[in-house]
Amino acid sequence: MSVVNYSTREITCKIVYYGPGRSGKTTNLQHIYSQLPEDRKGKMVSLATETDRTLFFDFLPLDLGNISGFSTRFQLYTVPGQVYYAATRRLVLQGVDGVVFVADSQARQLAENIESLQDLHANLAEDGFDPRTMPLVMQYNKRDLPASEITPLDELDERLNFRGVPHFPANAINGGGVFESLRSIASLVLARLSTPAAKG
Amino acid sequence: MTPGEKEPDEGTEFADFMADISNEISERVGSLDAALPAPAPPVARKTAKTPATSESGMILDWSNVVDRMIEEML
Numbered sequence: 635m636s637v638v639n640y641s642t643r644e645i646t647c648k649i650v651y652y653g654p655g656r657s658g659k660t661t662n663l664q665h666i667y668s669q670l671p672e673d674r675k676g677k678m679v680s681l682a683t684e685t686d687r688t689l690f691f692d693f694l695p696l697d698l699g700n701i702s703g704f705s706t707r708f709q710l711y712t713v714p715g716q717v718y719y720a721a722t723r724r725l726v727l728q729g730v731d732g733v734v735f736v737a738d739s740q741a742r743q744l745a746e747n748i749e750s751l752q753d754l755h756a757n758l759a760e761d762g763f764d765p766r767t768m769p770l771v772m773q774y775n776k777r778d779l780p781a782s783e784i785t786p787l788d789e790l791d792e793r794l795n796f797r798g799v800p801h802f803p804a805n806a807i808n809g810g811g812v813f814e815s816l817r818s819i820a821s822l823v824l825a826r827l828s829t830p831a832a833k834g
Numbered sequence: 835m836t837p838g839e840k841e842p843d844e845g846t847e848f849a850d851f852m853a854d855i856s857n858e859i860s861e862r863v864g865s866l867d868a869a870l871p872a873p874a875p876p877v878a879r880k881t882a883k884t885p886a887t888s889e890s891g892m893i894l895d896w897s898n899v900v901d902r903m904i905e906e907m908l
Contacts (some may be wrong), residue, residue: 638863645859669846669847669848670845671845671848671849674848698855698856699854701855701859701860702854702856702859702860702864703860703863704863706855706859716849725848781859798850809847812847813847813850813851815847816851817851817854817855819857820855821854823856824855824858824859824862825862827859827862827863830893
């Protein structure tokens with residue numbers, strides 16, 4: 635996906651929220667949606683099962699309007715975290731400009747976080763992206779749970795964040811850390827605009 | 835950084851986000867505009883010379899005529 639198109643004066647960024655099942659990806663998008671002013675509220679498309687698990691993906695278009703003469707849009711997606719939706723995750727990742735990896739801080743979910751991160755890297759590589767250079771931020775969600783149930787931040791970061799990318803503690807259900815993560819990934823994606831090769 | 839504990843006012847977070855992103859885009863677009871090569875000046879179109887003729891219409895400058903014929907064939 636082209637990030638900036640000079641001929642049509644458009645900037646479009648596709649950001650995907652990735653992570654294991656029930657880590658809080660959809661909750662991130664729901665919080666962002668809840669904060670949108672009415673005149674910018676498009677439709678958040680969410681396909682969930684009867685048990686509220688994301689079946690296919692969530693899609694939230696963010697129309698930021700005209701910025702410096704460019705019509706600017708962010709497209710936020712989530713992937714279904716469950717292992718058996720691998721094909722859907724690959725599909726949603728196509729043309730991605732940046733990834734927010736939403737990790738579940740619960741200690742018992744550490745293995746799932748690692749597995750999901752490996753899955754992300756494999757899928758990016760399969761789509762021809764270099765996983766080492768793809769804009770990425772880590773979000774350690776559910777920090778509001780009792781300390782006895784969650785992995786300490788330092789340990790999570792050591793186990794998951796081997797690239798040393800920006801990382802944010804969050805409790806997405808109350809909005810904590812949600813916009814910090816979005817702002818950070820947006821900044822990383824937009825940083826690519828400074829190289830003319832990023833033109834569409 | 836610590837995750838926010840209370841629900842912020844509706845729209846405030848988005849407004850802050852918009853302000854940050856607008857600044858970022860303005861800077862990036864400005865720097866990219868400066869980095870892009872300046873558009874090439876328009877190239878003046880070559881016009882074929884009119885062959886020199888005598889008053890009676892006799893062609894005097896054959897080399898020009900041949901050049902023009904070749905140009906038009908190409």
